[in-house]
Amino acid sequence: MAMETTDDQQQSQGGGFSLPNIPTNIPGMPKVGDVLQKGGKKVEQVIAQGAKKLLQKAAFTPEFWIGVGIAIVILIVIALFLIIITTIVGGSNGNPLPSPEPGPPPTQGQLLTCPSGDYATCLKQDFNISVLGGTSNDIMRIFQAFAFAGQSKQYVSLLTANGPLRIFILGYDPKVCSGLTIGILGIIKISNGACFTMPIDSFRHLIIHESGHVIVGRNPRLYQSFPWTQYQTTDSSCYDHGYLKSYALRCGSSCGIRPKAESFAESVSDSLTEYDNSKFGSAQPIPDFPADCPATYNWFKDNVFGGFTFF
Numbered sequence: 001m002a003m004e005t006t007d008d009q010q011q012s013q014g015g016g017f018s019l020p021n022i023p024t025n026i027p028g029m030p031k032v033g034d035v036l037q038k039g040g041k042k043v044e045q046v047i048a049q050g051a052k053k054l055l056q057k058a059a060f061t062p063e064f065w066i067g068v069g070i071a072i073v074i075l076i077v078i079a080l081f082l083i084i085i086t087t088i089v090g091g092s093n094g095n096p097l098p099s100p101e102p103g104p105p106p107t108q109g110q111l112l113t114c115p116s117g118d119y120a121t122c123l124k125q126d127f128n129i130s131v132l133g134g135t136s137n138d139i140m141r142i143f144q145a146f147a148f149a150g151q152s153k154q155y156v157s158l159l160t161a162n163g164p165l166r167i168f169i170l171g172y173d174p175k176v177c178s179g180l181t182i183g184i185l186g187i188i189k190i191s192n193g194a195c196f197t198m199p200i201d202s203f204r205h206l207i208i209h210e211s212g213h214v215i216v217g218r219n220p221r222l223y224q225s226f227p228w229t230q231y232q233t234t235d236s237s238c239y240d241h242g243y244l245k246s247y248a249l250r251c252g253s254s255c256g257i258r259p260k261a262e263s264f265a266e267s268v269s270d271s272l273t274e275y276d277n278s279k280f281g282s283a284q285p286i287p288d289f290p291a292d293c294p295a296t297y298n299w300f301k302d303n304v305f306g307g308f309t310f311f
């Protein structure tokens with residue numbers, strides 16, 4: 001910090017004139033170097049004292065405490081945001097995403113079981129399905145339905161193409177089991193009551209039909225490629241006014257129920273098992289789906305179920 005000066009440096013190094021020789025060693029006067037050294041130390045002391053005062057001042061001013069408060073609030077907001085995101089991503093039950101399964105993935109045709117009895121966890125881990133509401137028995141029935149359909153790996157991958165399938169068990173109806181699906185969002189809503197007291201094959205038929213709408217919503221190109229118009233001629237005995245005739249809620253074109261989408265969803269369900277739906281609504285039985293509707297059946301076998309057959 002201190003600057004050393006010499007007499008030599010005081011002389012001009014160029015130019016047309018030179019500075020007069022000024023004696024620097026006057027008796028009783030401090031040397032120039034001493035003055036600068038002392039001055040430097042003083043400056044250092046002033047700076048150090050000033051910084052100390054500033055730090056002390058900053059640590060106790062209202063502005064300082066306001067700054068600390070704002071920082072704490074920001075940290076809390078970030079923590080809450082992360083918790084919410086984790087909850088949303090983790091599923092409707094609020095659990096974080098499960099760690100990757102330790103074993104190999106299920107093979108084609110494997111009917112999975114849930115030895116732990118924790119069917120909600122098994123649904124999430126095996127099929128990426130979350131269930132909100134319902135009793136443990138209701139969730140067990142949902143697991144049984146998807147464990148059967150889920151023997152086809154391609155079906156599961158189409159179903160969960162854009163994320164988990166979420167099933168909401170909302171409302172109570174002791175007489176009718178009804179389903180409502182928002183396909184593109186992967187949401188199935190079913191009513192409580194009759195849905196979970198009906199025979200398992202009836203329940204499975206309904207919820208797998210609803211899952212067909214999710215496949216439609218999440219795989220639009222696949223849905224567009226379904227030769228529905230052509231198959232109404234090829235499999236003429238299977239269709240009624242554009243609907244696969246095992247579908248129960250057929251109505252005119254003005255009712256808003258789309259015959260192509262319903263035929264698609266119903267075919268997904270009919271591919272699993274022979275099921276007589278004729279006691280519901282306007283449904284007509286298709287006793288042997290593979291034999292009675294071969295073009296439709298084979299298209300779904302190849303394009304939805306990856307060649308897997310349930311019969």
Ligand SMILES: [Zn+2]
Binds near residue numbers: 209213
């Ligand atoms: Zn439907």
